[in-house]
Amino acid sequence: MSLRAIIYNQETNNLEILDQLLLPAATKYLKVRGVEDGWKVINKMQVRGAPAIAIVGCLSLVVEIQNEKFESKKQLRQEVEGKLNYLVSSRPTAVNMKSAAEELIELANQLSKDEAVSLEDMKTKFLTTIRQMLEKDIADNTAIGDNGAKEILSLVSGDSPVRIITHCNTGSLATAGYGTALGVIRSLNTMKRLEHVYCTETRPYNQGARLTAYELIHEKIPATLICDSMVAALMKTRNISAVVVGADRVAANGDTANKIGTYQIAVVAKYHRVPFFVAAPFTSIDAKISSGEHIVIEERPDREMTHVGEHRIAAKGIQCWNPAFDVTPASLIAGIITEKGVFKPEQLKEALSTITN
Numbered sequence: 565m566s567l568r569a570i571i572y573n574q575e576t577n578n579l580e581i582l583d584q585l586l587l588p589a590a591t592k593y594l595k596v597r598g599v600e601d602g603w604k605v606i607n608k609m610q611v612r613g614a615p616a617i618a619i620v621g622c623l624s625l626v627v628e629i630q631n632e633k634f635e636s637k638k639q640l641r642q643e644v645e646g647k648l649n650y651l652v653s654s655r656p657t658a659v660n661m662k663s664a665a666e667e668l669i670e671l672a673n674q675l676s677k678d679e680a681v682s683l684e685d686m687k688t689k690f691l692t693t694i695r696q697m698l699e700k701d702i703a704d705n706t707a708i709g710d711n712g713a714k715e716i717l718s719l720v721s722g723d724s725p726v727r728i729i730t731h732c733n734t735g736s737l738a739t740a741g742y743g744t745a746l747g748v749i750r751s752l753n754t755m756k757r758l759e760h761v762y763c764t765e766t767r768p769y770n771q772g773a774r775l776t777a778y779e780l781i782h783e784k785i786p787a788t789l790i791c792d793s794m795v796a797a798l799m800k801t802r803n804i805s806a807v808v809v810g811a812d813r814v815a816a817n818g819d820t821a822n823k824i825g826t827y828q829i830a831v832v833a834k835y836h837r838v839p840f841f842v843a844a845p846f847t848s849i850d851a852k853i854s855s856g857e858h859i860v861i862e863e864r865p866d867r868e869m870t871h872v873g874e875h876r877i878a879a880k881g882i883q884c885w886n887p888a889f890d891v892t893p894a895s896l897i898a899g900i901i902t903e904k905g906v907f908k909p910e911q912l913k914e915a916l917s918t919i920t921n
């Protein structure tokens with residue numbers, strides 16, 4: 565059983581998140597009582613990961629309004645629209661919360677206009693749609709894992725095991741469960757075709773050292789932690805089969821925003837002829853932007869660079885630049901692994917126009 569970033573109980577209307585700022589030293593769940601709590605735990609990165617952000621944000625709305633009485637469908641629609649747009653502001657780069665908000669606002673508009681739908685039915689349908697995000701994400705991730713594992717194994721001869729590099733955290737701590745890129749690694753491990761995983765520590769928030777290593781050790785998956793600066797030397801000295809990373813926002817041409825450091829890994833992988841894959845659900849693809857230049861890159865506080873916990877590691881007064889993400893051009897990406905299949909970047913536009921979520 566992989567770790568759970570999100571615990572939601574419909575009967576008790578209870579939502580809790582695993583405080584990832586405390587991992588791996590402490591395992592503490594925080595109660596999310598409504599949208600304000602949801603915004604804060606996402607913005608502070610107590611919960612993070614594109615899919616998990618959307619799920620926690622939307623579930624925070626469910627716990628807030630489930631027991632609330634509304635005067636009319638119009639009032640319900642206005643309230644959910646305002647709160648969903650507020651949740652989108654918690655972190656700008658990952659598209660999942662924005663896409664979920666747009667779809668839920670559209671649903672609320674349709675239900676509000678449909679005279680055959682009562683206020684109670686509208687609320688029930690709205691809340692049920694959000695609750696279904698949890699199970700759908702897990703199902704999507706399992707499909708991503710299996711699709712990605714098959715794609716990578718198709719690149720190697722015989723039944724030899726593979727060696728994978730991954731960056732940041734894309735596992736059960738970034739999703740509702742199983743993970744995206746880490747889901748591919750889990751599927752390879754289940755197929756007994758995974759020789760070793762190399763996970764980068766992923767400065768400055770250390771998602772790799774603190775979270776991915778934690779997940780891999782928890783499941784006894786053979787892994788080695790490396791510094792972000794070691795990727796090129798590793799590719800030069802070890803026979804790496806593939807790189808698999810996650811995504812926060814994939815543009816329609818396949819350009820991908822992901823954790824800072826992803827772009828340089830892709831450049832090094834190109835030089836060493838190591839296939840570089842992005843693993844993400846369709847909910848992470850933003851069909852409304854044509855290329856990566858339109859993706860807003862979140863910049864985070866200097867303190868995330870100058871301190872580890874309460875311990876200062878950088879000279880007081882030094883200026884910092886702390887972009888949380890960078891954009892990898894489609895030209896460096898061998899394939900985008902989704903729950904619907906694996907697509908070359910140049911196939912994505914066609915896939916988006918023919919496949920629905």
Ligand SMILES: CSC[C@H]1O[C@H](OP(=O)(O)O)[C@H](O)[C@@H]1O
Nearest residue numbers: 612613614734738810811822823
């Ligand atoms: C499946 S998670 C995708 C993505 O989210 C992470 O960013 P953050 O930890 O800042 O939320 C990282 O970029 C992962 O690859």
